[in-house]
Amino acid sequence: MEAVQPNVGFVFGLFAAIIITAALLVVTLKNMFHCALALIVCLSGVAGIFVLLHAEFLAAVQVLIYVGAVCILIIFSVMLTSNLASRQIVQTNQNALVAGFASLMFGGGALLLLKMHNIWPQAGPALPDDNVMTIGKLLMTDYMLPFEVISVLMLAAMIGAIVLARGESS
Amino acid sequence: MIYYLALAALLFAIGLFGVMTRRNAIGILMSLELMFNAANINFVTFNHYLGGNGMAGQLFALFIVVVAAAEATIGLAIVLLIYRNWRGIDADNVSIMKW
Numbered sequence: 582m583e584a585v586q587p588n589v590g591f592v593f594g595l596f597a598a599i600i601i602t603a604a605l606l607v608v609t610l611k612n613m614f615h616c617a618l619a620l621i622v623c624l625s626g627v628a629g630i631f632v633l634l635h636a637e638f639l640a641a642v643q644v645l646i647y648v649g650a651v652c653i654l655i656i657f658s659v660m661l662t663s664n665l666a667s668r669q670i671v672q673t674n675q676n677a678l679v680a681g682f683a684s685l686m687f688g689g690g691a692l693l694l695l696k697m698h699n700i701w702p703q704a705g706p707a708l709p710d711d712n713v714m715t716i717g718k719l720l721m722t723d724y725m726l727p728f729e730v731i732s733v734l735m736l737a738a739m740i741g742a743i744v745l746a747r748g749e750s751s
Numbered sequence: 752m753i754y755y756l757a758l759a760a761l762l763f764a765i766g767l768f769g770v771m772t773r774r775n776a777i778g779i780l781m782s783l784e785l786m787f788n789a790a791n792i793n794f795v796t797f798n799h800y801l802g803g804n805g806m807a808g809q810l811f812a813l814f815i816v817v818v819a820a821a822e823a824t825i826g827l828a829i830v831l832l833i834y835r836n837w838r839g840i841d842a843d844n845v846s847i848m849k850w
Contacts, residue, residue, distance in 0.1 A: 608769030627788045634799040651823045658827045662834045680771030688764030701752040738821035745828040
């Protein structure tokens with residue numbers, strides 16, 4: 582594990598550049614379909630960040646659920662609302678200046694706070710290697726109730742989406 | 752660790768910009784996904800550096816992923832319904848709940 586340490590900074594920089602560039606494309610491109618593709622790139626980069634942070638299971642979940650499911654869902658919606666995706670129409674509203682200023686203030690303020698209170702440790706303790714096994718055990722013991730609640734929420738969302746999208750044909 | 756937190760803050764700021772400037776409802780949902788991911792990066796970073804041997808941060812991130820998926824499902828269903836009724840998904844035009 583120590584042999585790969587010197588490269589972590591470079592890999593992190595690469596992933597960070599990919600994420601920030603793709604995220605900027607997501608919020609600025611005019612064609613919604615291209616935005617969805619940029620979102621896929623961005624979320625894959627976040628999966629890479631999770632691998633760097635030794636959260637391999639979460640990286641796999643990220644690829645499966647976000648890249649595999651949510652992005653496909655978004656692309657389907659973009660295609661179903663096709664008259665908005667195909668034409669090159671203005672996709673932003675009038676408060677772009679104000680919004681840009683506000684998010685610049687937020688981002689700059691957050692960075693400044695991070696810089697001012699530099700109490701963050703450089704390296705963390707080693708996490709257990711059997712990532713998946715630990716998470717599985719925790720889900721079945723300590724986090725049983727949240728797990729069941731989230732399952733019910735997922736089921737409710739599924740049924741709700743079907744009922745909403747079916748329309749009034751019944 | 753500070754670099755991960757800075758990355759998350761930048762990603763959140765970009766998502767915030769997208770939510771405020773997009774007219775297209777699908778665009779707003781995509782920017783929301785960016786913000787969810789920024790929060791997830793924060794959770795996993797704190798879990799890795801300050802969590803000791805625990806896994807609570809990763810589990811919370813897992814639950815956030817599931818909630819985001821549910822939110823995207825419902826949100827896109829509502830978007831399709833709006834599109835069917837208004838022939839467009841411009842979020843500024845949908846104001847029947849306003850008075």
